[in-house]
Amino acid sequence: MPAALPSKKDIKAEAMKRRICAAAVSCIDELGYAETSINRIQERAGVSRGALTHHFPTKQALVAETAMRLLHAAAKPVKSLRSGRRSAGVDPVYDLLMASWTDVANTAQGRAFVEILVACRTDRDLYDVLAKDLHTWNAESVAEISDLYVGSGDADDDAALLWSICRTFIRGLLIHERFVSDPDHLARMMERFAGIMKSHLLVRD
């Protein structure tokens, strides 16, 4: 594993890929997965068709890499919340949940990721590409939490279960928006939910 330091070529390639994936994210977030075409991503990224095709030979490859990047980007915030600003707010779990909503889920990246998640429910090819990373990401996320918290239930993996529940609710909240006219309602739901959960996910002693 030489981990050869990146050449000028690699740097440009990485910059190009990042640019294209960023365009893909904003497209998916604003237009939805169904209306996101290669043409539109290309246009939004300000990149020629040849360049895009060179780095991502198929649409699936582009979506897959975009999803991977979103996945790895979403892993950071939880870790940073783990180390940073302890005991600053009301409750660590409450803070974690509220931050997960505002800083991770309810962002262009978070919304785009949910779009891709929904897409790979029915797109088996896409799912096959992402499945492994989704599972390991999930396992790591759950392990991080289990390391710090313990659940109020009987099962020994109760903290993991509760954290999965939290993430599931937060993702669902993105979809619930269309049901209510007042956007403030989502914040109220989030607060109420976090208030309930903080008495079940307890800091390890």
Added chain:
Amino acid sequence: MPAALPSKKDIKAEAMKRRICAAAVSCIDELGYAETSINRIQERAGVSRGALTHHFPTKQALVAETAMRLLHAAAKPVKSLRSGRRSAGVDPVYDLLMASWTDVANTAQGRAFVEILVACRTDRDLYDVLAKDLHTWNAESVAEISDLYVGSGDADDDAALLWSICRTFIRGLLIHERFVSDPDHLARMMERFAGIMKSHLLVRD
């Protein structure tokens, strides 16, 4: 409001629409919203293009009507749970939530509905058609619950808030499937969640 009893023509038209919408539901459930085309719906419904076009001049009209039907179909189960099988199971709220998952959400209809919900997050035209019905459906659903239950929190609409949280979680659960390898895990999450919620949504005395 004459509510003229349906003629033979109307009956046939209704049957045709039902058939097409059913095909749309199974398409959206199995292929996802992005891969659902008029051609495929037509093929699955075993209907000619002319017939389909006659009843639904545009794709949006078809999706909108399909969503309406799903919405009205999803209103029933909650009502039936309200009247039927009281005190049969562990807890009325627990039963209600578990039934909402197995009988409403985790069905072809439920999954298709979520697909449409996700789609109309970014499709403003579709949302404009559905918004009114989504809001009133939501209001009715919440009213039904508030009529029977009271929340553990301070707010006077706490039961409504909690019920919205429940529905949001259940919808999110449909998406969470791709994160875990064991499908049984979803059931565990559902049970744990319902167990928590039953101590916050309380039967009115």
Added chain:
DNA sequence: CAAAGCAGACCGAACATTCTGTTTTTAATA
């Protein structure tokens, strides 16, 4: 016989992908 229901061909637009060139970068050689 008028009108609605139905059948299927047809249309331009947009799609993902493939392709032929052109430019730039890399690495090997002198």
Added chain:
DNA sequence: TATTAAAAACAGAATGTTCGGTCTGCTTTG
């Protein structure tokens, strides 16, 4: 260090398919 051939990065046209929507007829119903 200068030269050069190969490889990679890019540009953009061309291709065949599929899309949603329209249009022209035929059939059934009222």
